[in-house]
Amino acid sequence: MNGSRIGRLVLQASLAALAVATLPIAARSQRPEPARKIAHATPTDAKITLDGKLDEPAWQTAELIAGFLQQDPKEGNPPSGETEIRILYDQNYLYVGAVCHDEAPRKIVVNDISRDFETTEEDYVAVLLDTFNDGRSGYYLATTAEGGEKDSQFIDEGRANNINWDGVWFVESHRNEIGYTAEFAIPFKTLRFSKDRQQVWGLQMIRRNRRHAEANYWSLPPRRYSSTRSISYAGELHGLENVEPGRNLQVKPYALAGISELNSRGEGRRGVGLGALLDEPDATDWSGDGVGFDLKYGVTPGLSLDFTLNTDFSHVEADTQQVNLTRFPTFFPEKREFFLENAGIFSFGATARNEALLFHSRTIGLQGGQPVPILGGARLSGHAGRNYLGLLNMETRTGDWEPETNFTAARIRRDILGTSNVGAIFLNRQPGLAGDSNRAFGVDANLVLLRTDLRISPVIARTITPGREGDDRLYRMEGEYQNNLVRYLGSYVGSGKNFRPEMGFVRRPGRRIIHQEFELRPRFTPEMRFGSILRDVTVGITSEQALLSGGHPESKLLTPRLNIIFADASAFDVRYTQDFERVGSRFNLPFDVVVPAGDYRFNQFAVSYSSDHSKPLAGNLGYLRGDFYNGTTSQWTTGFRVRLGYRLSASVDFERDKVKLPQGSFHSDLVGVHVEYTLNAKMFLNAFIQYNNEADQLSTNLRYRFIHRPLSDVYLVYNDIRNRSSANSDKTDWSLTLKYTRLLSF
Numbered sequence: 001m002n003g004s005r006i007g008r009l010v011l012q013a014s015l016a017a018l019a020v021a022t023l024p025i026a027a028r029s030q031r032p033e034p035a036r037k038i039a040h041a042t043p044t045d046a047k048i049t050l051d052g053k054l055d056e057p058a059w060q061t062a063e064l065i066a067g068f069l070q071q072d073p074k075e076g077n078p079p080s081g082e083t084e085i086r087i088l089y090d091q092n093y094l095y096v097g098a099v100c101h102d103e104a105p106r107k108i109v110v111n112d113i114s115r116d117f118e119t120t121e122e123d124y125v126a127v128l129l130d131t132f133n134d135g136r137s138g139y140y141l142a143t144t145a146e147g148g149e150k151d152s153q154f155i156d157e158g159r160a161n162n163i164n165w166d167g168v169w170f171v172e173s174h175r176n177e178i179g180y181t182a183e184f185a186i187p188f189k190t191l192r193f194s195k196d197r198q199q200v201w202g203l204q205m206i207r208r209n210r211r212h213a214e215a216n217y218w219s220l221p222p223r224r225y226s227s228t229r230s231i232s233y234a235g236e237l238h239g240l241e242n243v244e245p246g247r248n249l250q251v252k253p254y255a256l257a258g259i260s261e262l263n264s265r266g267e268g269r270r271g272v273g274l275g276a277l278l279d280e281p282d283a284t285d286w287s288g289d290g291v292g293f294d295l296k297y298g299v300t301p302g303l304s305l306d307f308t309l310n311t312d313f314s315h316v317e318a319d320t321q322q323v324n325l326t327r328f329p330t331f332f333p334e335k336r337e338f339f340l341e342n343a344g345i346f347s348f349g350a351t352a353r354n355e356a357l358l359f360h361s362r363t364i365g366l367q368g369g370q371p372v373p374i375l376g377g378a379r380l381s382g383h384a385g386r387n388y389l390g391l392l393n394m395e396t397r398t399g400d401w402e403p404e405t406n407f408t409a410a411r412i413r414r415d416i417l418g419t420s421n422v423g424a425i426f427l428n429r430q431p432g433l434a435g436d437s438n439r440a441f442g443v444d445a446n447l448v449l450l451r452t453d454l455r456i457s458p459v460i461a462r463t464i465t466p467g468r469e470g471d472d473r474l475y476r477m478e479g480e481y482q483n484n485l486v487r488y489l490g491s492y493v494g495s496g497k498n499f500r501p502e503m504g505f506v507r508r509p510g511r512r513i514i515h516q517e518f519e520l521r522p523r524f525t526p527e528m529r530f531g532s533i534l535r536d537v538t539v540g541i542t543s544e545q546a547l548l549s550g551g552h553p554e555s556k557l558l559t560p561r562l563n564i565i566f567a568d569a570s571a572f573d574v575r576y577t578q579d580f581e582r583v584g585s586r587f588n589l590p591f592d593v594v595v596p597a598g599d600y601r602f603n604q605f606a607v608s609y610s611s612d613h614s615k616p617l618a619g620n621l622g623y624l625r626g627d628f629y630n631g632t633t634s635q636w637t638t639g640f641r642v643r644l645g646y647r648l649s650a651s652v653d654f655e656r657d658k659v660k661l662p663q664g665s666f667h668s669d670l671v672g673v674h675v676e677y678t679l680n681a682k683m684f685l686n687a688f689i690q691y692n693n694e695a696d697q698l699s700t701n702l703r704y705r706f707i708h709r710p711l712s713d714v715y716l717v718y719n720d721i722r723n724r725s726s727a728n729s730d731k732t733d734w735s736l737t738l739k740y741t742r743l744l745s746f
């Protein structure tokens with residue numbers, strides 16, 4: 001099937017889906033729309049002292065908001081402990097007070113009070129604010145019984161959830177004899193909303209009781225739509241009048257100093273940042289790398305302009321190393337906060353498997369995992385009415401392998417038909433003044449039918465690269481249907497051999513990949529048979545086929561599996577994989593073991609178990625064994641974590657892959673050690689140590705963080721990479737960096 005025919009099929013399917021989506025709601029679904037719950041915010045002139053105790057008389061003047069219901073495990077039932085919410089506001093702040101009743105306050109689960117704690121392991125209460133009341137986007141703010149803070153910004157019903165967004169807001173909690181109470185103070189200038197005199201916002205509130213495995217919601221969504229996905233089922237917040245978002249002008253300067261020694265590059269000891277001035281006080285070519293700033297300005301209530309100069313990511317945690325036993329590249333996620341903010345707006349054609357991304361921000365400022373200095377850049381992002389807009393321009397300095405390069409990304413997406421959207425993107429990578437540019441552009445849609453049960457997502461894209469003309473398109477069609485019992489996903493991704501998005505990631509260009517998943521997911525409640533020990537059971541099967549040009553198969557995969565989540569949140573998984581691989585040309589595995597060209601069929605069996613990670617002691621164990629090309633393989637994975645209260649946690653993860661082939665044998669070891677110590681809610685110590693026996697390399701990342709005021713930090717970071725092999729024992733790289741940031745708001 002040639003590319004033009006595939007393109008016509010994708011286009012025809014898109015038009016058919018669009019036609020269905022434009023039918024009247026009654027023709028698509030007979031479900032009645034439930035009446036939305038309404039809560040009221042009460043104005044106040046009283047001073048609220050943020051101590052988590054809710055003892056000011058003003059709280060008693062506010063409307064009592066209650067009626068939470070279980071989403072899990074007993075959907076629609078009353079919770080084991082009531083949750084009472086009251087909402088106040090003045091000209092500057094929205095105040096949310098929560099009273100969380102618990103019959104055993106000493107058993108409330110608190111494992112972590114660091115910023116952006118893991119919600120699956122905690123008791124917490126959360127507030128979701130849909131400030132434009134569009135049922136799609138908003139802010140998520142949560143706290144624990146000990147005052148931990150977690151926030152995120154989300155769009156597209158939480159499908160794009162930026163957990164690295166950090167806003168200026170305040171919260172304090174207080175544990176007492178009835179459970180715990182919490183007070184939120186949220187500055188209006190932190191939020192984006194219209195300038196209407198009377199505001200109506202979407203409102204959702206969540207209470208998690210980890211001990212009883214309960215998820216309780218104020219405005220109950222279906223069981224399969226949790227957390228930020230529940231925003232389309234939110235209630236409404238009324239009563240806000242004469243409040244303004246403010247200009248929200250923020251300037252965040254930074255200064256850093258340090259010292260480094262990069263022996264692998266033949267560089268001796270030298271100053272880093274401002275440390276270069278101390279290292280060479282008479283130097284005249286210092287570039288000013290030790291200072292820079294980020295600026296954010298609210299152009300409109302929905303659009304923000306970000307500007308960055310001498311962008312620095314020295315405090316970002318190191319990548320987790322991976323073992324790659326395939327002939328295709330490995331995907332690494334983005335961790336840098338500048339690119340993570342509003343990343344959902346720039347997302348185009350993304351899937352959980354990341355087979356073909358037109359835009360992946362790790363292509364900016366990184367080469368082979370090594371940083372390339374970023375001179376600066378600007379980003380305009382947000383939404384205006386029903387349109388989401390994103391415009392990004394970044395400039396990198398000359399690196400080891402490429403000249404100064406400019407990166408541009410322009411994205412537009414329009415909301416249609418309730419919770420659907422259509423959009424387009426343009427990308428340009430321009431190395432140097434005379435270098436050959438790489439351009440990419442495409443259109444996509446995300447059509448949600450039958451309220452939220454059926455999703456159809458077509459994509460058409462093309463790249464333009466000098467010397468690679470023709471056969472340069474990407475076609476993708478993905479459909480997913482799910483309800484409380486079943487889930488089906490089917491996708492087709494086809495790309496030409498010259499489809500090369502240099503600002504993106506394509507794992508297997510020049511292939512057509514057909515992927516399908518089917519799951520049967522019965523869920524258990526405590527009163528059901530086996531409900532005292534089981535929570536969720538998933539029986540599923542996954543198939544995938546990759547075809548080369550001409551329709552010749554390159555790989556076929558079939559995996560039936562069983563996954564069980566027990567009532568105590570531990571999990572068991574077992575799967576069996578049948579695999580066919582056609583290797584067109586020989587390739588190297590780790591340790592230079594060669595896999596010859598040829599056809600291979602092999603079967604593998606895998607089993608794993610993980611315990612309840614909310615407990616002080618937790619762990620996981622996995623084992624895989626089977627054929628591997630013309631030999632055999634086995635894999636052990638294990639992890640162990642211990643917590644001493646909510647201040648100290650330590651974990652060790654180990655993976656060993658053993659491969660035996662006629663051409664050679666090897667074992668690959670990965671060891672990772674995490675240690676986290678929380679002095680208080682503003683001060684943290686982290687250590688991340690990794691060992692990889694393939695490179696015989698030991699890497700260490702130590703970070704101290706002090707939040708001296710909201711969104712203002714002091715970082716002290718030490719990085720060390722030691723090559724332990726005798727041939728490279730003198731190639732140790734290390735750096736010590738001190739970084740200071742301060743947020744200035746106007």
